[in-house]
Amino acid sequence: MYLMILTIFVLTIHSLTNAKYIVNRYDDIKCNLDTKLINEIASYKNVTRMIMDEIIANGHGHNMYQQYSNFIDTFGARPSGSDILEKSIDHMINLTIQNGLPTVQTEEVEVPLWVRGHESVAMIKPHPKNIAVIGLGSSVSTPPEGITAEVIVIRSFKELEKTDDNNIKGKIVLFDAHYITYGNTVRYRSQGASKASKKGAVASLIRSITPFSIYSPHTGAQFYEANVTKIPTAAITLEDADLLRRFQDQGEKIILNIKMFNIHGLKKSRNTIVDLKGKEYPEKFVIVSGHIDSWDVGQGAMDDGGGMIISWFAPVILNLLHLKPRRTVRAILWTSEEPGLIGAAAYLNKHINELSNINFIMESDEGTFSPQGLDVAGSNTARCIIAEILKLFSPVDKMTNSGGPGSDITLFVEKGIPGASLLNENERYFWFHHSEGDTMNVQNNVDVIDCAAFWAAISYVIADISIDIPRH
Ligand SMILES: [Zn+2]
Known part of the structure; x- marks a missing residue:
């Protein structure tokens, strides 16, 4: 009773002051993790701080934002099946190599064209x-x-x-x-x-x-x-x-x-895959992803230029910082998400016999405004481990369980692969979504850089901890 009254009181205070935070930041999960694992996760505090400092304070994030802004202004809208989408994919391949990571490849996908x-x-x-x-x-x-x-x-x-x-x-x-x-x-x-x-x-x-x-x-x-x-x-x-x-x-x-x-038709496009090879288990993947295509209006800066760039940046920056996690951090720039998850479905089909190698899959496709945490799907133990990892990023440590995080990654989560999408202060996301209003003006360099720092650092921890994220 006391607890209930207190909870109601705290809830009231929170909803009056700052409605976006929930009282229990890890909803209702009960965790019983090994102390050894808890201590191991806590030991990543320094490296996560270093990664985030390098990105936020030491100019790497600024450079990324310049590359992002240049990409969006150069290519603008990148609809499925268009030549401009293919040119933007070529640009990202070159940019990856220019940033010192040659392990970039593409996989062909047949995609719809609708002009x-x-x-x-x-x-x-x-x-x-x-x-x-x-x-x-x-x-x-x-x-x-x-x-x-x-x-x-x-x-x-x-x-x-x-x-x-x-x-x-x-x-x-x-x-x-x-x-x-x-x-x-x-x-x-x-x-x-x-x-x-x-x-x-x-x-x-x-x-x-x-x-x-x-x-x-x-x-x-x-x-x-x-x-x-x-x-x-x-x-x-x-x-x-x-x-x-x-x-x-x-x-x-x-x-x-x-x-x-x-006009309707079919065209060839490509999923773009950027790998930072793991030092112990190169065959195991922590995937970070966003889609490179957009609708044909606006600039596709928010949907999903922001999510694409922070995902691409995770293996790139970890490589620049000479950090090699145990497992491979794989960024995937999905093609042709907008007409119906075409690129993700093609990847799933092609790799259907290797799904057990995907340790965790992440997606940012709901905005890159100020980061808040993760929406996580997976077993109770998986969610407990992610909740523990999120503590390293307080106050960016909110965890929700919507049941179906993300867009492209829902195909993988449905197959039992644990995954998460980026939670951010995206209350205004749908004001601009799929309209002429989706331009660089919606984006903010501080927020996108904060998202990139969180994204790179947390993908590093998940790829490096001693245990796989359990499916059951
Ligand atoms: Zn999208």
């Missing part, structure tokens, strides 16, 4: 107005004259199901689902077109998957189910979704003309 052409949405009724629009990845085109049809605004899949097919047939469905969390709301983007098509819609639109907008439409992947008529699909802004909703509530008839022209 956005002209897109426009014109409101015809109740009055003429241009509606800002962005097509969703893999959407089919409209006929040249576009699709002109009445709009029905639907809040949820449940509401769609309940609506008589006759009220959907021949119409454009607008899914006006308000943002709750990304995981919860993104299904309207990925599945909306197929669900609307099954009810007879001729096109579908979504309210952009973001909690905030200054009239910015946000793109992203969508997937047609087999055997449904593929209808064009796109995102509009929160402002216009609200406007159309108000018109419908007032009983106004809404008519839009949608024009979208896209």
Whole structure:
């Protein structure tokens, strides 16, 4: 009882002062680690401090940030299947070698190409107005004259199901689902077109998957189910979704003309692999990763330029500092994440018989704002060991268990490989995500350098400790 009251009190204080911290920083796990292992982990304090000092205070992080900023400004958006993506991969290969690490290789992957052409949405009724629009990845085109049809605004899949097919047939469905969390709301983007098509819609639109907008439409992947008529699909802004909703509530008839022209195909791309070979177990890997491709809007600075660069930097800086962990630290720059984890799936397939060699897998693909800790998936013992390692990085020692950390690495975590994604102060991440707003202006050199320091140092400890991260 006392404990409960105290907990409530502490929680209240925390939520008043600093809502981002949780009281128990390692959620509910009960740990019973060997004292020897606890002492061994604690003995890494000096080396982790040295790695982080070299990166934060001695200029290595500054150099990395310059290389990152130069990369983003040189290549900008790097969509799957594009020549610019391949040039950006070549650049990272050269940069790795220039930074003194020749152990860089690529693995070929067949990836989808989807090139956005002209897109426009014109409101015809109740009055003429241009509606800002962005097509969703893999959407089919409209006929040249576009699709002109009445709009029905639907809040949820449940509401769609309940609506008589006759009220959907021949119409454009607008899914006006308000943002709750990304995981919860993104299904309207990925599945909306197929669900609307099954009810007879001729096109579908979504309210952009973001909690905030200054009239910015946000793109992203969508997937047609087999055997449904593929209808064009796109995102509009929160402002216009609200406007159309108000018109419908007032009983106004809404008519839009949608024009979208896209090119589809298949291309060759590459996953990029940078190894710092382990001195004792070179065949065992601690993988740090981010994706090098982006959507075709903005600069892909945040998603996932930041996560890609800090992951690439981990083996590079450890090598520059002449640190050789027992196991190999392998950075993977995944290709073609955005159309549906294509690069990661290819890597998994190619290495399916060697998965037992992956000791731990990490990913940064949810922002490189101020680092907070790790979202960890794995056995109780695995999580206890990571929690113990995180103590070295206090106050960057928060640990959560969302059940499915990361994006690309979910494929590996599902196979029982312990893994983690970077926790950071990314409350504003989805404001910019998959929009023209994802530029270098979203990034901050201090935060990205802090993330890089944490990422390199913790990957070193995990790769060097005497025991493997246990799967059970
Ligand atoms: Zn991403």
